[in-house]
Amino acid sequence: MSPRREPVDPLVVKKQGLLRLFYEAALGSAAAFALAQYSHNLQRKALLTLSLLGSSFVVWTLLRFLRAIDEFETRYFYEALTFAFIGMLIFLIGEAFLESFGFSRVPGYGNVALAVVLWSAGLIISSWRRHWRYE
Amino acid sequence: MKTRLRVLRAEREWSQAELAMHVGVSRACINAIETGRYDPSLPLAFKIARVFGKNVEEVFLYQDAAYASPSGSQT
Numbered sequence: 001m002s003p004r005r006e007p008v009d010p011l012v013v014k015k016q017g018l019l020r021l022f023y024e025a026a027l028g029s030a031a032a033f034a035l036a037q038y039s040h041n042l043q044r045k046a047l048l049t050l051s052l053l054g055s056s057f058v059v060w061t062l063l064r065f066l067r068a069i070d071e072f073e074t075r076y077f078y079e080a081l082t083f084a085f086i087g088m089l090i091f092l093i094g095e096a097f098l099e100s101f102g103f104s105r106v107p108g109y110g111n112v113a114l115a116v117v118l119w120s121a122g123l124i125i126s127s128w129r130r131h132w133r134y135e
Numbered sequence: 136m137k138t139r140l141r142v143l144r145a146e147r148e149w150s151q152a153e154l155a156m157h158v159g160v161s162r163a164c165i166n167a168i169e170t171g172r173y174d175p176s177l178p179l180a181f182k183i184a185r186v187f188g189k190n191v192e193e194v195f196l197y198q199d200a201a202y203a204s205p206s207g208s209q210t
Contacts, residue, residue, distance in 0.1 A: 009156050071176055072164035130163060 015068050022061040026116055029054030033109055076130055080122030087118040137196040140169045143187045157186045 029051045036047035069077060091114060099105055106114075144154055151169070155162045160179065167173035168183075175183065175195075184191040 007153060007156060009152060009162075011156075011159065012161070070160035070164050071179060072167060072173055073161055 011068065015065065018061050018065040018068060022058060022065065023120075025054050025057045025061060029058060030109075030113060076123070076126035079126045080119055083122030083125065084115055084118035087122075088115055136174050137171065137198055138168060139194055139196070140165070140183070143189070143194065144169075147187075154183075154186070158182055 032047045032051040032054060036044050036051060039047055066074075066077070088111070092111075095106060140154075144151070149157075151165045152162045155165045158165070158179070159182075164173070164175075168175055180191050180195055184194045187194060
């Protein structure tokens with residue numbers, strides 16, 4: 001007798017798909033923005049527009065992801081957001097402190113990238129904690 | 136809060152993943168509720184009870200003796 005197969009939850013597939021889209025769009029947007037720095041005139045404008053559209057899509061996927069997760073996962077999502085927020089606060093305070101000693105500021109898009117990285121790290125830490133606690 | 140989720144699930148031969156699909160939450164959420172590590176919100180508790188065709192108090196049992204029995208507080 002074959003072992004019982006677990007059904008594929010469409011909600012899980014949707015959440016995974018949205019997260020994948022989020023990271024793909026974020027990477028694409030960052031790549032377009034980076035390329036725009038080395039381009040001129042029309043090409044630069046086109047790349048910046050593409051980057052802006054990509055960023056809007058990133059925000060849209062994040063909002064869709066928020067709507068797809070359940071109340072239990074929301075707890076972990078907010079833990080990750082708290083982690084990213086505190087990390088950004090520490091980074092910005094450190095940046096302001098170093099600036100007073102003559103160091104240059106990190107560009108705005110660098111801060112955005114750091115926020116995404118910190119949020120991702122927070123999500124990974126939360127999912128590890130959840131895995132060890134509940135699974 | 137204690138729960139009869141595991142018993143009710145076993146009666147229907149549902150896995151945690153199947154129950155999660157019926158309720159519309161993640162399997163980890165069902166697991167956490169079953170093991171008493173997470174107390175669901177009232178809407179979710181009603182939703183779970185409805186999936187089993189039961190009242191919420193037949194699925195979830197409040198453990199605090201002082202509140203569990205109204206007659207207990209009169210002594």
